[in-house]
Amino acid sequence: MSEIVNANRIRNTIIAFAAIALSIAIFFGFQTQTGSVSLEAQAKESTPIEVAMKNGKPTLTEFYADWCTSCQAMAPELAQLKQKYGDSVNFVMLNVDNNKWLPEILRYRVDGIPHFVFIDDQGKAIAQTIGEQPPSVMEANLNALIDHETLPYAASTGQTSELKPTNNPTTDPRSHSSQLPHAEV
Structure with a gap:
């Protein structure tokens, strides 16, 4: 049972890091877009x-x-x-x-x-x-x-x-x- 709990924690940690990385990428993507020449x-x-x-x-x-x-x-x-x-x-x-x-x-x-x-x-x-x-x-x-x-x-x-x-x-x-x-x- 503890192996399942540990696997779920690892999976949740990876999902959290991926969500943070994606949020940062989206944030900087919008910053670049608004800085373009209009x-x-x-x-x-x-x-x-x-x-x-x-x-x-x-x-x-x-x-x-x-x-x-x-x-x-x-x-x-x-x-x-x-x-x-x-x-x-x-x-x-x-x-x-x-x-x-x-x-x-x-x-x-x-x-x-x-x-x-x-x-x-x-x-x-x-x-x-x-x-x-x-x-x-x-x-x-x-x-x-x-x-x-x-x-x-x-x-x-x-x-x-x-x-x-x-x-x-x-x-x-x-x-x-x-x-x-x-x-x-």
């Missing part, structure tokens, strides 16, 4: 477009949406680029779901996201890229932007998320109505 946090820290157009620095403008998986995938890489180039380049983020940015959405013909517009230090748009871009491509373009050179990957298109039309296509310019030209997919 689009919302980056947008709050980005340079306002009004400031970027007047401060004499080149600008990288990103059109994004919180639901865009490509935008989410690029967020950590763009945060690193912002740390590296933030003194030389304005990083502007405009959420396509915010009607406030409708004039810019129309001006730059944003029809897929992420959509990046490279703007020189005089406020002139000189290149655009659409979709998920490798960090090396973004970095090469930023270096060229800073050096007043032709961007090597200005016409590149990566994986995109299409803008989703609302229920009323006649009043929403993002609906891709007949007034706005769009590319065939």
Whole structure:
């Protein structure tokens, strides 16, 4: 009988240690997840477009949406680029779901996201890229932007998320109505 009691104690001790280890792993897993780079946090820290157009620095403008998986995938890489180039380049983020940015959405013909517009230090748009871009491509373009050179990957298109039309296509310019030209997919 004492062997059964001892076996039960050993089993219960192992279960308790496993539960503690699992609880610790879950706790640290959630800590890592909340520490990741979010689009919302980056947008709050980005340079306002009004400031970027007047401060004499080149600008990288990103059109994004919180639901865009490509935008989410690029967020950590763009945060690193912002740390590296933030003194030389304005990083502007405009959420396509915010009607406030409708004039810019129309001006730059944003029809897929992420959509990046490279703007020189005089406020002139000189290149655009659409979709998920490798960090090396973004970095090469930023270096060229800073050096007043032709961007090597200005016409590149990566994986995109299409803008989703609302229920009323006649009043929403993002609906891709007949007034706005769009590319065939």
